[in-house]
Amino acid sequence: MxxxxxxxxxxxxxxxxxxxxxxxxxxxxxxxxxxxxxxxxxxxxxxMGWYTSWARLVEIIGQRAATVYAHAVSTTNSCQLCSLFFISDLKALGIDPNGFEYEKNEEILVKLARQIVKDPTSVPDSYFEELHKFYNDSEIVAIVGFAAQMIATNNFNSVLKIDVDHRLLPIVGEFKPATWRKDIK
Known part of the structure; x- marks a missing residue:
């Protein structure tokens, strides 16, 4: 509740x-x-600025990659509500959230998403070398900026325990909380 x-x-x-x-x-x-x-x-x-950032992200990396990226941020951050939204969105794109192959650009986006959530002060330079193979500096700013907005949304929903929306209730069992924080003191 x-x-x-x-x-x-x-x-x-x-x-x-x-x-x-x-x-x-x-x-x-x-x-x-x-x-x-x-x-x-x-x-x-x-x-609501999230929607502006999302639109720019989709413009840069496409709907599929944007959904994969947002899903990676939300599941790594263990936000049930946001994770379920992106599980639903992946399915709508015909993608099995539990087993699909990443496109080349999606591999680095997922690695980046997970690291930004886990320890944003330790994102390796090598990630940016990989990102620059696909994106220019302006696009990378938008990609990282979106992750920051996604994290804010995740945190808002998690801290306030925002109830899962009715349309997501049928898939609520598909959310698997992240466990990487369990040993953090």
């Missing part, structure tokens, strides 16, 4: 959050995370 109340109706929202809620409901884009974020419009607005 979430640690904060969700905005469940337009009457519960205040100011700009009210307009945002109405728009999300009318477009069918309301999620439990957004219902929580709408408790504070400035925070909601900041987190």
């Amino acid at each position: 979430a640690r904060v109340k969700f905005i469940e109706s337009v009457d519960e929202a205040q100011g700009k959050a009210k307009e945002a809620y109405e728009k999300l409901v009318s477009t069918g884009k309301i999620t439990n995370m957004k219902r929580a974020l709408l408790q504070d419009y400035a925070t909601f607005d900041a987190f």
Whole structure:
């Protein structure tokens, strides 16, 4: 159960959050995370920048690689909600989340994603040498920037224990929490 109340109706929202809620409901884009974020419009607005970053990421690396990358960030960070969204998205692309071969660029993106989550101060220079085979500096900034936004989203959902959205409940058993932190003191 979430640690904060969700905005469940337009009457519960205040100011700009009210307009945002109405728009999300009318477009069918309301999620439990957004219902929580709408408790504070400035925070909601900041987190909605994720969509701009996502669009740029897809433009640079393509839908498949972007989904693989976001999945790697979220599963390494052990965010149940985000991991399930990207498990669902991988399946929608016809990809088995538990067993598929990475494209060449996806290999380095997954390695980068995992390292950024585990220890961002120790990302090896060799990763950037590999990245530069596929991407220029501007694109690498967007790739790393997206990972940072994904981590913020993961942390928001995990810390506040945002409930899994209804559409993801059928696959909830497919989430496997990361275990790499178990020995960290």
